[in-house]
């Protein structure tokens with residue numbers, strides 16, 4: 001019987017996930033269908049009821065997108081350490097009647113940066129803008145890559161500092177419950193406000209994980225954070241050269257990338273988690289990439 005998968009979000013019409021997973025299924029010869037489902041904003045438990053009904057009817061796996069990622073993590077019976085720290089899940093599956101959650105956004109971002117863009121994070125100074133869901137999801141995968149520094153900068157600096165404290169706590173939990181992080185990785189992490197970041201010098205890689213670009217806005221970032229010849233990454237995609245990427249270019253950054261590769265890589269991680277087969281991503285990324293200029 002053909003296995004059933006879906007993505008739930010609201011709105012969902014724009015989602016590229018059915019196309020991406022359809023291409024993965026064709027390439028790997030997997031017998032599945034993948035649809036987009038508009039999640040309900042009301043009643044209060046409408047989303048949770050929809051997820052449970054999907055699995056009760058034999059559905060095999062779900063991707064979850066905005067605004068339901070926190071609720072997806074909360075409804076799961078168990079979740080990975082990175083989903084726990086993120087407080088959010090973007091993929092669910094059901095095994096033995098238990099709903100399991102994971103969050104592949106951060107590892108998708110890391111794979112795109114390291115494998116597709118050829119920028120290993122180990123030993124690099126990395127600046128991450130934002131302390132929302134996407135930034136939270138990136139923390140564990142990034143720290144596992146052992147950057148020399150990972151600095152979070154956020155308008156609401158208390159939120160970023162609380163996140164750093166949470167990572168330190170998770171890292172101290174016993175194996176299996178917490179994050180397998182060496183102490184040095186946790187020491188590499190700090191949180192600052194936008195008014196403090198210029199004092200930290202230039203970074204090898206600056207990543208915009210804020211939602212500013214969705215409204216054409218620019219975080220209040222001093223251009224001193226960009227290293228000439230360094231790199232910049234914008235999580236939003238399909239927005240062309242955003243004000244953030246324009247600022248990076250003006251500061252001497254070569255190139256710059258948007259989040260299409262991250263989108264495809266997180267999808268490939270979920271596909272492998274569900275199916276036990278890893279699809280290749282290069283042709284799919286090429287197909288979805290829109291030139292920045």
Ligand code: NDP
Pocket residue numbers: 105129130131132133134135154155156157159209210211212213214217218219220235236237259260262263264266
């Ligand atoms: P959240 O709403 O969870 O977090 C938003 C963050 O952006 C907060 O840290 C907020 O700061 C900050 N922010 C918003 N506006 C501004 C501004 N004008 N200046 C500075 N900071 C600002 O969003 P997500 O984490 O879910 O998403 C962030 C981005 O990542 C979006 O562009 C989204 O499209 C993209 N994304 C891309 C994915 C991909 O696969 N490529 C996957 C997931 C997300 P504060 O806390 O101070 O309010």
